[in-house]
Amino acid sequence: MASRVATGIVWAAETGKWLDLRADGEPDDPARQAAWSDDREITGDELAEVLSVLQDRSVVVQVMGARVTGPVDLSHREFRGALWFDRCAFTGPVDFTESALSSLSVSRCHFAAGLGASHMTVTHSVLARRTVVNGSFRLRGSRIGGELSLRGARLSYPDGWALYAESCEVASSAWLCDGLVVDGDVSLRTARIGGRFGLDAEISGIVDAQDLTVRVLDDDPDAWPAGSALTGMSYERIGQRGDARTRLSWLARIVTSYEPQPYRALAHAYEASGHDTAARRVLIAKQRVRRASRRNRVHNLVSRPWSAILRTTIGYGFAPWRAIPWVAGILAAAWLIFATAPASAFTTSQPTGEPFRPFLHAVEALIPLVKVGGTEWIAHGGYVWWHTGFSALGWFFATVVAAGLAGVFKRD
Incomplete structure (x- = not known):
């Protein structure tokens, strides 16, 4: 029932x-x-x-x-x-x-x-x-x-x-x-x-x-x-x-x-x-x-600083414009150093009467393969090292930005 x-x-x-x-x-x-x-x-x-x-x-x-x-x-x-x-x-x-x-x-x-x-x-x-x-x-x-x-x-x-x-x-x-x-x-x-x-x-x-x-x-x-x-x-x-x-x-x-x-x-x-x-x-x-995440301590001694550089300068290639303020700051520093140098620090073998222009020289030193002045100026003394250092930084940023745009650092 x-x-x-x-x-x-x-x-x-x-x-x-x-x-x-x-x-x-x-x-x-x-x-x-x-x-x-x-x-x-x-x-x-x-x-x-x-x-x-x-x-x-x-x-x-x-x-x-x-x-x-x-x-x-x-x-x-x-x-x-x-x-x-x-x-x-x-x-x-x-x-x-x-x-x-x-x-x-x-x-x-x-x-x-x-x-x-x-x-x-x-x-x-x-x-x-x-x-x-x-x-x-x-x-x-x-x-x-x-x-x-x-x-x-x-x-x-x-x-x-x-x-x-x-x-x-x-x-x-x-x-x-x-x-x-x-x-x-x-x-x-x-x-x-x-x-x-x-x-x-x-x-x-x-x-x-x-x-x-x-x-x-x-x-x-x-x-x-x-x-x-x-x-x-x-x-x-x-x-x-x-x-x-x-x-x-x-x-x-x-x-x-x-x-x-x-x-x-x-x-x-x-x-x-x-x-x-x-x-x-x-x-x-x-x-x-x-x-x-890499666990090799010896490898990390190089990898982690390099990772920090890539992150802050180009965002591992996802934000290459991050390099702009870095380059601008280095360019300003080069301009200041060259502008305060004594007259004997830079000479030319091509006397044309053109004065030494610190900003143009800083641009030439920092940006690879760029020539903006008509006269070639040669650094002397300690300014040789400054010129070489800024040139090295210029090549570094050019290489890193190019590699970032090519996706070299975009890995899984």
């Missing part, structure tokens, strides 16, 4: 109404379902049987305030309609593995033994807002045609993946935010999110986002736990939170050993959004981290 709850589920689905089992004087919180009356109870087997009766109908099953006891096996089913549960308590494991349905909402529910929904196909959205799941919430390989929302939920599985959504495909946005608390790890490896990925949660474990593909990364950089994995993660654009400085701090905190791909992905997102300056800043930081 069907229970009162089972009969009510069929009636509500056929009439398009909610089956509201809440009672006055009883708590709404499904975590306190032990205080509920038996009139609100249905076994997992009964629920599965009732849903089997309705699975070929385009109806919305809407249940509020039910206590479902024992395991619920809804795997390998095809539901033409939608399943909406609100403030329901599930005392046993719930399994939607390889099922298909229009939409699934389990908002404000309490799952005492996990929620399995791997390889599930949902035409529209999966909503688990303010839901508590003790055990793993598994969405591995599932396909969701709308959005995935875990806003305000609490997922607890300290010994493993509290949220296991590897290879999950979400056509719209995925929201892991608005007070979401995760006691455990989160796997989004090889998942695909066609809209925004909102991450602003308290996560005790790590986030495995390797090869995650996102259209818009709309996260809080501080929400990513240390030790998370970002290798292979790609995104087309970045949301409003976090400028280049903040994002570089984010990468430095998460990517503890040098990996070029996370920096390339961040630079690509900035370039796609038209933020070329931010993109260059990221690529320059990538080169700095690459060079700093």
Whole structure:
């Protein structure tokens, strides 16, 4: 004989109404379902049987305030309609593995033994807002045609993946935010999110986002736990939170050993959004981290000073105009030194009556192969060393800028 709850589920689905089992004087919180009356109870087997009766109908099953006891096996089913549960308590494991349905909402529910929904196909959205799941919430390989929302939920599985959504495909946005608390790890490896990925949660474990593909990364950089994995993660654009400085701090905190791909992905997102300056800043930081990651101490004695020179003078080739103020400063110094030199410091073997012009001589000394004066002046005494030094600096900057423009220093 069907229970009162089972009969009510069929009636509500056929009439398009909610089956509201809440009672006055009883708590709404499904975590306190032990205080509920038996009139609100249905076994997992009964629920599965009732849903089997309705699975070929385009109806919305809407249940509020039910206590479902024992395991619920809804795997390998095809539901033409939608399943909406609100403030329901599930005392046993719930399994939607390889099922298909229009939409699934389990908002404000309490799952005492996990929620399995791997390889599930949902035409529209999966909503688990303010839901508590003790055990793993598994969405591995599932396909969701709308959005995935875990806003305000609490997922607890300290010994493993509290949220296991590897290879999950979400056509719209995925929201892991608005007070979401995760006691455990989160796997989004090889998942695909066609809209925004909102991450602003308290996560005790790590986030495995390797090869995650996102259209818009709309996260809080501080929400990513240390030790998370970002290798292979790609995104087309970045949301409003976090400028280049903040994002570089984010990468430095998460990517503890040098990996070029996370920096390339961040630079690509900035370039796609038209933020070329931010993109260059990221690529320059990538080169700095690459060079700093070398562990050979003897090599570092040369590499690190050389890296600092390349960073400050040409930005490793991404900002060659940084050399301009350096060259201008050296030119001014040469001009000053030559202008204050005694008359005997510079002579010419071609007496033309043309006076010695310190600025033109500084330009000739500093810029290779450039001749701007009609008379060749020869330095004497200590000014020979000044002239030679400025010429060497000129050749150095010319060579470094040319190599930077050619991409010699742009390595992974």
